[in-house]
Amino acid sequence: MPSEHFPPEVVLQALRLGRVDPGTDDAAVLAAERLLSHPGWDRLVRQNKVTALAGANLQLMGRPRGPGHPLYAVGEALVAEPPRIDAESIATVRSLIAPWEERTGQRCVGIKGLAVRWWYPRPHLRAMSDLDLWLPDLDAAEGLADHLQTRGWAVAADEPPLIRANGRRQLGGVISMKPPASPLPPVDLQFGDIVAGPRSAVPLDTGTATAAPEGWRRTGDADTLLCLLAGITDRGWITGKDINDAWLLTQHSTLPWPVVARLLHRHPLAGAAGSLADAVASVYGTGPVDLRPAPGGYPVGEPPNATAVPPSDPVLPPAQPGPLPPWSTLILPPRLPLELP
Structure with missing residues (x-):
């Protein structure tokens, strides 16, 4: 049974509440109060995986307006919701894996959340339900999975290993590991090419991996973007978390655009890239805005299997002024060169 689409302006305001630094002025507070008056707004925030960030933003809005302000109380409850993966639990997982790396000479590479969480105002505000680690094959x-099993971990019964062969006959997939009865997070062992839909996978250039806090290596910026786009392509829609990751990527890194352009042409990622760039411009830029995907693009803020609801009044004000991400005009498919060396 498909879920019900929220009105477009409610989706947009939820995404703006869950972005990095939405502002705390009266206009931002009014927009937040309007969102909270809409039934089901919290479900929309949760499905976009921006619960903690939206909660922290509500706390910032409510705190200067006096003790007991309702926005602060709502924000406090959101921030406290699980899952919340803290630095201590990540460090514990790191200490379990380090001996295997030393014995085998292999090095895990942190992808997805482990690659971008340090760009958030506080790392724990980046939603993570597990730790994603990449291995070459x-x-x-399987070697790391065996190592973790000797320490009480188990292959997730509800997520059996996924192994796919792409057109180049190379394997990509994931082994999901569940921890023993403890507060440790699950770990997804991604290997080979990163799955990007049922018929494609994206290779990573691990030579660009860099050091990250807590002893991990993290993907280089181009691979971080490719992992983000592969996830959107595989999932079929764009979340608020995707939008925030993309925004922070453009603010904290310098991407090698010729390399990215080649890879977007080589793999079916251009549609996801264009939709994501448009979504970042809608959520972080100025109006007018439109979350409807272009032909070949991806829906934003809600999964595609939902029934439409007509827009409701009043129309939301435009986002606060701010610079658009540079790649919003660089990697949209029509602007890519038709032939690449």
């Missing part, structure tokens, strides 16, 4: 992933 199936043998390495």
Whole structure:
């Protein structure tokens, strides 16, 4: 049974509440209060995976307006919701894996949340339900899975290993590991090419991996973007978390655009890239805005299997002024060169 689409302006305001630094002025507070008056707004925030960030923003809005302000109380409850993966639990997982790396000479690479969480105002505000680690091939992933099993971990019964062969006959997939009865987070061991839909996978250039806090290496910026776009392509829609990751990527890094352009042409990622760039411009830029995907694009803020609801009044004000991400005009498919070396 498909879920019900929220009105477009409610989706947009939820995404703006869950963005990095939405502002705390009276206009931002009014927009937040309007959102909170809409039934089901919290479900919309949760499905976009911006619960903690939206909660922290509500706290910032409510705090200067006096003790007991309702926005602060709502924000406090959102921030406290699980799952919340803290630095201590990540460090514990790191200490479990380090001996295997030393013994085998293999090195895990942190992808997805482990690659971008440090760009958030506080790392724990970036939603993470598990830790995603990349290994070069199936043998390495199985070796690390065996190592974790000797320490009480188990292959997730509800998420059996996914192994796919792409057109180049190379393997990509994931082995999901569940921890023993403890507060440790699950770990997804991604290996080989990153799955990007049922018929494609994206290779990573691990030579660009860099050091990250807590002893991990993290993907380089181009691979971080490719992992983000591959996830959108595989999932079929864009979340608020995707939009924030993309925005922060453009603010904290310098991407090698010729390399990215080649990869977007080589893999079916251009549609996701164009939709994501448009979504970042809608949420972080100025009006007018439109969350409807272009032909070949992806829906934003809600999964595609939902029934439409007509817009409701009043129309939301435009987002606060701010610079648009540079790649919003660089990687939209029509602007890519038709032939690349």
